[in-house]
Amino acid sequence: LAPEAENPTNPMCLIENNPKEQLRVNQEALKILQSIQQPVVVVAIVGLYRTGKSYLMNKLAGKKKGFSLGATIQAQTMGIWMWCLPHPKKPDHTLVLLDTEGLGDVEKSNTANDSWIFALSILLSSTFVYxxxxxxxxxxxEKLQYVTELTKRIKVKSTPPKDSEGEEEDSSDFLRFFPAFVWAVRDFSLLLKLNGKPITEDEYLENALKRKKGTEKKLDLAKKCIRQYFPSRKCFVFDRPASRRALEELEDLPESKLNPDFLEQVQHFCSYIHEQAQAKVIQGGHTVTGTSLGHLVVTYVDAICSGSIPCIENAVVALAQIENTAAVHEAITYYEAEMGKHLKLPTETIEELLEAHAQYEKEAIKVFLARAFKDVNHEYQKELGTQLHAKLLEFCSRNEQASSDRCQAVLTQLFQDLEEEIGKGSYSVAGGYQRFLDDQKEKVDQYYLVPGKGLMVITAALLSCLTALLQA
Ligand SMILES: Nc1nc2c(ncn2[C@@H]2O[C@H](COP(=O)(O)OP(=O)(O)O)[C@@H](O)[C@H]2O)c(=O)[nH]1
Ligand SMILES: [Mg+2]
Incomplete structure (x- = not known):
């Protein structure tokens, strides 16, 4: 099991929105998010405070308690809360729930940031629940007005399109990287009917988003924006969960005390999200992990705090730099580990080393390509090539060194006897020199026969050893 699956975290504030302050990333939460190497399915929920958002998110987590509900929220930090859980349906995925706290709450949060919280929820999620x-x-x-301001809150490209049809192009660009849209309607009290005929929840939403004669311009724009930015739309309606008095203590009520229709609707919603909500993907089709989602959080919040508009393209470029650097590192580490595991130094021939290099170089490139993305002009792949070549040279010199060391060791052992004899003066007698030459030749022959000496058989070591003996 991956560590994240073993240790589901508790909800934590990820982006704090305190009154009179700038948005701030909570470093502790960031660390937890960045430790998750699995792909993430990110579900964000946005809407006015005290509309049952946190309650519904706890249902998605499959837990009775988690995000604090209205009654207990007083002491909590406002902003975007995060809860990372093992995905209940997708193995090797993490479900990241993002709950927004305090939208529209003038007393407890900095409402000037509300539209940023809204934009961040869209930027960070793969499914966006309104x-x-x-x-x-x-x-x-009307309360969804933020959606009409999105072009002022989110930039897709770092340079604006030049042609006059810029705006149209911008919105089509927008939607490619936008999350799937889900509208959750709570305490829904109508019958799902249109002109007397029963309709689905989705049809209800689509009908509500249609242009109608005589509607205010502002409302029309909101409808148009939703239709344009969110091509994938779903709607879920929920009955009121319990009697008015029971609502306060909803999270402590046994299911038997809840409206069975509501329970079924929650069940329906949860299974849809668990089964259909996709992992987050960014420009270039790259799947986002907890680690990279953390980088996105930092990039976007930094942009907002420095007074600029968060830009998807810039964030993806920044992310690609981080990820591709890590991909090079991972590939090199892989290459070194495999070479170390499979190659016994010194090798008998240089070909042996080169063959191993060719194989693990190929595999290392695969490791790199699996992680890298948006590697413009193969810049990082070239860097990997350079580093792999340097590693090859390093292995060659380690191979030579290992061979030298081995030869040296063999020689030392073989010639030990000879040196001892010399020391004793055994050859300083008549015919001694010839005997010395014979012994020496025998040792050299033996030396050549010892296996595993590698490339450096004729070594400087042997020569110097012989010279030394001659001088002795
Ligand atoms: N009327 C109503 N109240 C709800 C519903 N879900 C939860 N609540 C209650 O509304 C209060 C606020 O819920 P909460 O989930 O904290 O709302 P949030 O501020 O949007 O996150 C709590 O007392 C909940 O028990 C719902 O569907 N309808
Ligand atoms: Mg809440």
């Missing part, structure tokens, strides 16, 4: 109470009416659409 939660509202009652029906999808004028009021609910």
């Amino acid at each position: 939660n509202s109470m009652g029906t999808i009416d004028q009021y609910a659409l």
